[in-house]
Amino acid sequence: MGDKAHAHPGAAGRATAADHPASVRNVVLVGHSGSGKTTLVEALALTAGAVNRAGRVEDGGTVSDYDEIEHRQQRSVQLSLVPVDWDGYKINILDTPGYADFVGELRAGLRAADAALFVVSASDGVDGSTRMVWEECAAVGMPRAIVVTHLESARADFEEMTRICAEAFGGDDPDAVLPLYLPLRGPEAPDGHAPVTGLIGLLTQRLFDYASGERREAEPGPELRQLIEDARDRLIEGIIAESEDETLMDRYLGGEEIDLKTLVQDLERAVARGTFFPVLAAAPAAEGARQGLGTVELLELVTGGFPTPLERPAPSVTTPDGTARAVEACDPDGPLLAEVVKTASDPYVGRVSLVRVFSGTLRPDATVHVSGHGLTDRGHEDHDVDERIGTLSAPFGKQQRALTHCIAGDLASVAKLNRAETGDTLSAKDDPLLMEPWRMPDPLLPLAIEAHSKADEDKLSQGLGRLVAEDPTMRLEQNPATHQVVLWCLGEAHADVALERLRNRYGVQVDVVPHKVSLRETFAGTSSGRGRHVKQSGGHGQFAICEIEVEPLPNGSGIEFVDKVIGGAVPRQFIPSVEKGVRAQAARGVAAGYPLIDVRVTLRDGKAHSVDSSDAAFQTAGALALREAAADARIHLLEPVAEVSVLVGDDYVGAVMSDLSGRRGRVVGTEQAGGGRTLVRAEVPEIEIGRYAVDLRSISHGTARFDRHYARHEPMPQQIAERIRERTPDS
Numbered sequence: 001m002g003d004k005a006h007a008h009p010g011a012a013g014r015a016t017a018a019d020h021p022a023s024v025r026n027v028v029l030v031g032h033s034g035s036g037k038t039t040l041v042e043a044l045a046l047t048a049g050a051v052n053r054a055g056r057v058e059d060g061g062t063v064s065d066y067d068e069i070e071h072r073q074q075r076s077v078q079l080s081l082v083p084v085d086w087d088g089y090k091i092n093i094l095d096t097p098g099y100a101d102f103v104g105e106l107r108a109g110l111r112a113a114d115a116a117l118f119v120v121s122a123s124d125g126v127d128g129s130t131r132m133v134w135e136e137c138a139a140v141g142m143p144r145a146i147v148v149t150h151l152e153s154a155r156a157d158f159e160e161m162t163r164i165c166a167e168a169f170g171g172d173d174p175d176a177v178l179p180l181y182l183p184l185r186g187p188e189a190p191d192g193h194a195p196v197t198g199l200i201g202l203l204t205q206r207l208f209d210y211a212s213g214e215r216r217e218a219e220p221g222p223e224l225r226q227l228i229e230d231a232r233d234r235l236i237e238g239i240i241a242e243s244e245d246e247t248l249m250d251r252y253l254g255g256e257e258i259d260l261k262t263l264v265q266d267l268e269r270a271v272a273r274g275t276f277f278p279v280l281a282a283a284p285a286a287e288g289a290r291q292g293l294g295t296v297e298l299l300e301l302v303t304g305g306f307p308t309p310l311e312r313p314a315p316s317v318t319t320p321d322g323t324a325r326a327v328e329a330c331d332p333d334g335p336l337l338a339e340v341v342k343t344a345s346d347p348y349v350g351r352v353s354l355v356r357v358f359s360g361t362l363r364p365d366a367t368v369h370v371s372g373h374g375l376t377d378r379g380h381e382d383h384d385v386d387e388r389i390g391t392l393s394a395p396f397g398k399q400q401r402a403l404t405h406c407i408a409g410d411l412a413s414v415a416k417l418n419r420a421e422t423g424d425t426l427s428a429k430d431d432p433l434l435m436e437p438w439r440m441p442d443p444l445l446p447l448a449i450e451a452h453s454k455a456d457e458d459k460l461s462q463g464l465g466r467l468v469a470e471d472p473t474m475r476l477e478q479n480p481a482t483h484q485v486v487l488w489c490l491g492e493a494h495a496d497v498a499l500e501r502l503r504n505r506y507g508v509q510v511d512v513v514p515h516k517v518s519l520r521e522t523f524a525g526t527s528s529g530r531g532r533h534v535k536q537s538g539g540h541g542q543f544a545i546c547e548i549e550v551e552p553l554p555n556g557s558g559i560e561f562v563d564k565v566i567g568g569a570v571p572r573q574f575i576p577s578v579e580k581g582v583r584a585q586a587a588r589g590v591a592a593g594y595p596l597i598d599v600r601v602t603l604r605d606g607k608a609h610s611v612d613s614s615d616a617a618f619q620t621a622g623a624l625a626l627r628e629a630a631a632d633a634r635i636h637l638l639e640p641v642a643e644v645s646v647l648v649g650d651d652y653v654g655a656v657m658s659d660l661s662g663r664r665g666r667v668v669g670t671e672q673a674g675g676g677r678t679l680v681r682a683e684v685p686e687i688e689i690g691r692y693a694v695d696l697r698s699i700s701h702g703t704a705r706f707d708r709h710y711a712r713h714e715p716m717p718q719q720i721a722e723r724i725r726e727r728t729p730d731s
Contacts, residue, residue: 016085016090016394016401016403017394017404017405017406017407017410018090018407018410019407020407021308021309021330021332021407021408021410023089023090023308024089024090024091024092024308024309024409024410025089025090025114025115025306025308026092026094026114026115026409027091027092027093027113027114027116027117027302027306028109028110028113028115028116028117029041029093029095029096029109029116029119030106030109030110030118030119030130030133030137031130032098032121032124032127032130033098033099034098034121035098035119035120035121035124035149036119036121036149037096039149040119040149040292041080041082042284043283043284043285043295044093044292044295044299045082045093046290046291046292046295047290047291047292047295047296048085048091049084049085050082050084077101077105077493077497078097078102078105078342078344079094079095079097079105079108079341079342079354080095080395081093081095081354081395081411081413082095082395083394083411086299086302086303087299087303089303091299091302091303092112092113092410092411094109094112094113095109096109096110099493100129100490100491100697100702101489101490101491101492101493101494101497102490102494103490104440104441104471104472104473104490105342106133107438107440107441108341108342108438109341110133110136110137110438111339111356111438112339112341112356112411113142114143114308114309114311114312115142115143115144115145115306116142116143116144117144117145117146117298117302118133118134118169119147119149120146120148120149120161121148121149121150121153122148122149122150122151122153122156122157122158122161123150123153124150125161126165126168126169127701128700128701128702128703129702129703130168131168131169131703132703132705134168134169137274138171141273141274142274143271143272143274143305144169144274144277145271145277145278145279145280145301145305145306146165146169146277146278146279146280147279147280147281147294148161148162148165148280148281149281149283151183151196151281151283152195152196158182158183158281162177162178162279165177165279166178169277170277175234175237175241176238176241176242176275176276176277177277177279178234178235178276178279179202179231179278179279179280179281180201180235180267180278180279180280180297180301181199181200181208181280181281181297182199182200182202182227182231183196183198183199183281183293184196184199184207184209184224186198186211196281196283196293197209197210197211197293198210198211198293199281199293199297200220200224200227200228202228202232203232203235203236203260203263203264203267204260205220205228205232206218206219207219207220207224208296208297210291210292213285213290213291214290214291215291215296236252236258236263237249237252238276239263239266239267239270239276240258240263240266242269242270242273242275242276243266244266244269245262245266248262248266264304267305268304268305271301272305272307272311278301278305280294280297280298281293282294282298309409310329310330310409312329312330314326314328314329314330314358315327315339315435315436316435316436317434317435317436318434318436319432319433320384320432325433327358329358329359330358330359330408330409331359331360331408332360332361332408332409333361334359334360334408335359335360335427335428335431335433336357336362336368336426336427336431337357337360337425337426337427337433337435338355338356338357338359338360338362338368338425338426338427339355339356339358339423339424339425339426339435340353340354340355340417340420340421340422340423340424341422342354342422342470343420343421343469343470345470345506349390349415349416350415350416350418351415351416351417351418351420351469352413352415353414353417353420354395354412355406355411355413355426356410357406357407357408357409358408358409358435359408360408360428361405361406361407361408362389362392362405362406362412362414362426363405363406364389364390364391364392364403364404364405365388365389366388367386367387367388367389367429368386368387368388368389368426368427368428368429369384369385369386369427369428369431369432369433370384370385370387370417370419370424371383371424371425371427371432371433372384372419372423372424372425383419383424384432385419386429387417387418387420388416389416389417389426390414392404392405392412392414393412393415394413400413414426421469421470421472422469422470422471422472423437423440423472440473441473441490441705442475443473443474443475443489443490443494444488444707444708445488445489445490445491445492445494445495445690445691445693445694446487446489446515447486447487447488447489447498447499447512447515448484448485448512448513448514448515448516449485449486449487449510449511449513450485450510450511450513451508451509451510452509452510452511453509456508456509456510459506459508460485460508460510462506463502463508464476464485467487467498467501467502471498473494474487474488474489474494474498475487475488476488479518481518481595482516482517484513484515486515490693491693491694491697492694499512515690517639517640517686518594519638519640519724520594520597520637520638520639521589521590521591521592521594521595521596521597521635521636521638522596522597522598522599522635522636522638522715523550523551523596523599523629523630523634523635523636524552524633524634524635524636524715525551525552525633526549526550526552526633527549527550527551527629527630527633528547528548528549528550528629528632529547529550529625529626529627529628529630529631529632530545530546530547530548530625530628531544531547531581531621531622531623531624531626531627531628532544532621532624533545533617533618533620533621533624536612540611540612541609541611541612542612542616542617543607543608543609543612543613543617544574544606544607544608544613544614544617544618545606545607545621546570546578546603546621546622546625547603547604547605547606547625548602548603548622548626549601549602549604549629550599550600550601550602550626550629550630550633551600551602552598553598553600555712555713555714556598557597557598557600558597558598559583559586559596559599560599560600560601561579561582561583561603562600562602562603563575563602564604565603565604565605565606566605569605569606569607570603570607570608570618571613574608574613574615574618577615577616577617577618577619577622578603578606578618578621578622578625579601579622580622581619581620581622581623581626582601582622582623582626584619585622585626585627586599586626590627590630590635591630591635591637591725592637592721592725594638596626597713601626606621636715636716636721637715637716637721637724637725638713638715638716639685639686639687639713639715639716640685640686640687640710640713641683641684641686641710641711641712642684642685642686642689642708642709642710643681643682643683643708643710643711644660644681644683644684644706644707645680645681645707645708646660646679646681646705646706647677647678647679647680647706648680648703648704649677649678649700649703650676650677650678652700652701652703653680655699655700656680656699656700656704657670657680657682659695659696659699660680663684663685663689663692664684664688665683665684665685665688666682667680667682668682668683669681683711685716686708689708692708693706
């Protein structure tokens with residue numbers, strides 16, 4: 001960093017195994033869909049010499065192979081790694097999805113990286129979801145820089161975009177978000193648009209011209225002096241404000257010319273600490289060019305200003321039984337500690353795991369211990385097993401370049417870890433460890449599915465198991481109340497990709513069916529019923545009569561059975577039979593086919609026959625008695641109600657509250673959450689929020705998030721209950 005005066009296209013290009021953590025940089029690209037992240041990755045790979053022309057690796061294939069779904073559907077759906085070499089450093093570039101449905105892949109990228117490049121389109125600005133990710137990075141102190149793309153757009157205004165970024169990301173200190181370079185536009189084209197052809201380095205006051213397709217250094221003309229001086233003064237003041245040398249500002253304001261080397265060192269330290277956030281500009285290389293505009297400057301920033309893995313604090317680690325364990329941060333000779341940040345299935349080599357090594361050194365064919373967090377609520381099994389890893393490789397597109405080892409601080413692909421899932425910890429088999437998991441968003445959009453055919457049914461379980469092993473943001477539910485298989489997803493695009501992977505990757509065809517909520521029934525008042533089951537035929541007959549009273553109980557009471565038979569009208573051995581019949585009928589429902597809950601059933605009288613009475617007869621009589629009691633009573637249809645908490649920007653609070661009211665919701669409170677946001681708490685029937693994950697994103701323009709928890713069942717409005725009963729056979 002610091003406007004180094006060199007213009008070579010990069011060194012070595014293709015990444016190999018790193019030999020020391022200090023020579024590794026792990027950087028994640030963050031930005032909304034369409035901001036230009038993937039194009040920027042290609043441009044950086046071209047400048048570093050990893051490809052010989054845009055999008056083409058040296059030995060066949062394309063850089064964008066790893067992200068072909070984005071090119072086909074205009075959205076990226078997975079975390080991708082492109083490692084390159086630059087001036088003796090190995091840079092692991094992690095490209096994350098920009099679409100909100102794949103925030104799990106984004107979180108994995110943040111976990112694996114030590115710094116973040118926020119990619120912002122000059123024509124689109126900063127969206128709400130990008131601001132939220134910035135806040136996540138700020139909460140953990142992750143170093144960040146901003147890259148402005150799409151400067152070729154007719155609407156592009158770098159100065160205005162820098163102001164917007166300072167307002168969005170600077171918080172209380174907008175002077176912590178400042179440009180290091182100013183874009184220079186060339187002659188105006190016939191359409192009136194002047195393309196960006198170079199950059200002006202504000203610290204060195206040098207011009208870096210990309211018009212020829214390669215970076216060339218030149219002296220800026222006198223017409224640029226005033227522009228440079230104004231921006232340079234503000235940049236220097238911003239750097240000095242972050243300097244650890246408290247005398248520097250006084251010396252500068254006193255007229256002293258601060259040494260360039262001192263400014264660059266202070267800048268690099270401030271960026272690495274996460275207190276100063278430089279703004280740079282970038283554009284892809286023109287056809288036949290060897291370097292994209294701003295790519296050299298970006299690579300210099302990554303290697304000079306971003307921290308090494310040695311500077312990252314050690315993660316919280318325990319033994320599998322929960323005992324805290326101290327592990328030195330990033331020691332290649334320390335105990336093995338690595339984490340699976342992504343899992344994918346390859347049709348030829350099987351499961352491939354992208355692994356970040358935090359301590360020790362990972363080697364091919366070694367036996368490691370795999371510790372899993374379980375996540376049983378999302379369909380992941382808890383596991384604690386030893387596995388032998390296959391080959392180590394550096395991924396690049398669809399290719400895998402073999403590695404001899406992977407040291408602490410580096411990333412690699414590991415083949416044939418058949419039990420390891422995303423989020424699992426790899427450690428030495430004789431010293432098993434477990435890393436604290438990173439926070440995953442809750443999937444809140446239900447997708448109910450059924451196997452399309454008998455052949456699909458046989459493969460469905462295995463396919464679903466592999467699907468959730470790859471994606472911890474997906475939750476698999478086998479609902480015992482509705483008997484549905486439900487995939488809980490983050491949004492419609494997430495659901496679409498899940499179905500596509502089931503179909504194309506695992507050969508399972510499924511049908512999407514309406515999602516059911518677990519309705520219940522209860523008595524609105526007290527009622528009585530008589531069950532008479534008397535049949536006489538050749539041999540033993542069937543004889544059982546019982547009389548019951550049913551009364552409602554408070555919410556959450558379940559089914560209570562009381563015996564108040566006097567004088568042995570129902571023999572003692574048959575009273576459990578009556579209860580069994582009552583409970584079986586309650587499970588089947590008495591009005592619309594939904595389970596009956598929260599009632600007390602009292603057995604008051606009955607009759608038996610010395611020969612023809614039996615367990616089965618009294619079970620049947622108990623069921624008939626409950627049905628008769630229901631026929632003479634008003635039955636409430638109960639629906640589940642969820643406690644919903646919505647964190648939303650103040651600008652959208654009114655719209656959110658109005659929408660919740662339209663869903664029969666009751667807003668129970670609001671509170672300020674800081675940062676211009678409000679937490680809205682409400683109770684909403686679950687039947688009304690099946691698609692709330694999608695609808696809330698539309699209402700809030702992607703800036704809100706919510707969670708939900710089951711609260712209770714309560715009576716459904718009569719008109720809605722009647723519509724449901726009409727759709728229920730034999731109700």
